[in-house]
Amino acid sequence: MRPILTFARLTLVEASRRRLLLALVLLTVVVCGFTGWGFSRITAPALSGGQQLSTVEVRTVASQLLILVAFLFSGVLALSSALTASPAISGDIESHLTTAMLARPVLRAQYVLGRWAGLAVLVIAYAAGSSALELAVVDITVGYLPPHPAQLVLFIAAEGLVLMSLALCLSTRLSGMTGGLIAIAAWFIAWLTGVLAAVGQVISNVALENLGLAVRLLMPVDALWRGAIYAMEPAAIVAAASQNRDLGANPFTVLTPVPPAMLVWSVVWVVAIVGLSLWSVQRRDL
């Protein structure tokens, strides 16, 4: 157990010394600053035909804008997860750090699990920190909070964990550049397929719906992102949107919560992909 903590701590120290944490914090603060200014303009009469928006209107606009901003953070988290995890193991192997470290009385599995745990802490910390800051900014500027902020953080973090686990698994065999590229492409494809599946549902196209399900099973990031959207939507908006079937095709509107089976599958998926990473590192030459 102790070597796992050692490798996890080493991952965090590396992120700190390489100024990854500093870059993410600064970027988040800047983005939150800009979005805070943007949200504050919603209530400005000059931008609403000289009239003050009602509280309901402000909440509606803020909720939709917040979903867009969350998509931005989710994207940054996805890219950061992929780009940080994809060279984590391959970089250690290519630079021969593993020959020195794994010649010590530690198991390869402990090394992989430690790397994963360290990266997981980074993903969760970024998801929680950036979400908390953005929600605080929105609350201060327009007095709006989404209905399920804790679920929002969990879904965004889970999405990052899925992508990080995939990138780390690829890192056991592929170079950082190749693994990162594949992970990012997988994230985009999964998101786009999720949109197509939603359109398929609206137009009753079974092929598109099945394609969406298949991709969600292969790469459950889109399902988790849709969970994050649902956590941000006020009940009134969901109720109103449910009356209009066509709104289901909007990539930023979700009318139903994520099925529990999909949540279970996401956990199983992460466990399986980490297991595959262990198997892969166990079988390779260092």
Add this chain to the structure above:
Amino acid sequence: MVDLLQQQAAAQAAAASPAIHTVELAKRYGRTVALAGLSMTVPRGEVFGFLGPNGAGKTTAVKLLLGLVPPTSGEGWLLGHPVGSVEGRRRVGYLPELFRYQPWLSGREVLALHCELMGLPRAGWKEEIDLSLHTSGLGARADDKVREYSKGMQQRLGLGAALLGSPELVLLDEPTSALDPIGRHDVREIIHIVRERGAAVFLNSHLLTEVEMVCDRVAMVDHGRVIATGTLDELLGGHACRFRVAGLTPQQRHSLSHFGEMQDDGEWMRLLRLEPESVPDVVAEVVGMGGRVYAVEPRVRTLEDRFLELLRAEPGE
């Protein structure tokens, strides 16, 4: 109780076992043979040289011993534990051929990391690290980041890491490749210190003079096979001397071969396994036959000579 007795018996057996023992340990990559059936025993307290040209399989052998590369066949034990096992690596220090350490850590932090990975008690880290820094000659730069180290300093850091925790076996893979003459001298001193502590040293090198200066026994490897093994005396076959001689017929020159194995190129005669006290007798016999001696160069046959002989005798050379 039975388990405890079994554990004690296993620990005693491990303590009495050689530092390294391998039986037909082999590694193949498809049709390429990286190491073909390595069988050897390195007792504790011995400095063992593993010699070979580039690509002979030396580094593969070390990685097999440490479990960094799984063997295709064969088996081996480190300090009585199967190669690749965590227990086998517990009392082993290792300097890799391609030594790289986290550039964003300081030298001291790298050593602390290795103390942690070795599972050494935290209370003893400072003493271990200070001793290691002193021995490897890195003390003054211990708190600088590794990225600011020269290649030689990084190799010294690797040596320091290999010495942590008083290992019973130290595997050094080309330990002087980045060092200047002072550094090379320091490495020889370190090897002597380790041997005096009773630990075994497995020195992987293609620098023959280096091996000759510090090793008790040597194995020569080429194309993944051990082509000779033994003590330096066994491998070199004793002393040699060469004579620049004129005025003798080929038959007269050949008649001198009773002094030792002769290599004659018509100008220089070289007598192998010739004891130093026989040199005047050779000169006297040459003069007695009417020959003239222009030069006498007593010299020890070097490991390089023997190594080149063996390589040239290899099929396909």
